[in-house]
Amino acid sequence: MDPEHLAAELYDYTVLDWPGEIAFYRGLARSASSLLEVGCGTGRVTLQLARQGLDVLGLDKSPQMLEVAQRKSGALPNVRWAEADMRSFDLRQKFDLVIIPGHSLQFMLSIADQLSCLRSVRRHLAPNGTLIVHVNNDDLQWLAAVSANHEPPPVSPFEVHLPDKRSFHISKHWSYDTATQTASATTRFDEIDPEGSVISSSIRGPVLLHCFFRYELEHLFQRAAFEVKALYGDFSPSGFGNRSPEMIWLTKVINEPSPREGTAA
Secondary structure, eight states: OOHHHHHHHHHHHHSOOOTTHHHHHHHHHTTOSEEEEESOTTTTTHHHHHTTTOEEEEEESOHHHHHHHHHHHTTOTTEEEEEOOTTSOOOSOOEEEEEEOTTGGGGOOSHHHHHHHHHHHHHTEEEEEEEEEEEEOOOHHHHHHTBTTSOOOOOOOEEEEOTTSOEEEEEEEEEEETTTTEEEEEEEEEEEOTTSOEEEEEEEEEEEEEOOOHHHHHHHHHHTTEEEEEEESSSSOOBOOTTOSEEEEEEEEOOOOOTTTTSOO
């Protein structure tokens, strides 16, 4: 199996819900009738929200991830999937709530791509709609430790056991480029037999992620015509502070004034 298919098959075993994450989104979704998830992957969040009766559309660029998502959703009538690039998409529909969870915006490496993504989202938001963006609040000591100027620290490997009896030993190597604020992750998948011997191996990556800082992202929202209504440091939700592990942004579209607004009669 190629690395992209394998990463999709193992995704739900390697990327787990953040504490309080689903309850946070469910709370916001109570006042919405439609929801778009950008960067939905295998539907980890999408399906949990769809099961509460919300009309949900999950968008992702990866056909391998969407294949898993479609298999998981089965005959659920209120969830749809779209294969599209989050930088530029046209779904011909507007949504009350758009979420970009699980650090997915960090796959946008350049300012141009970041703005293009946010502007695509803006075009799909209904009047008074809400955008939620979840990114990592990177620890500066960790970034320094894995920067290109230092020997990266070891990352503890772990094992995943699938229902079909296959087992995998997964290890990950990180590095960080301070000049571009880009983290790089290379993942090794070793399929192992019951005795722990390696049957086959594959390597995925490097996968590149942009590491955002608070005011950088706040400036991006402003440039894309979003107003920040709240910034949380976790999904409890608590206020953002020095030790916050995450940045969870609640934003609204800035309505453009009409041509006559603010002019003398």
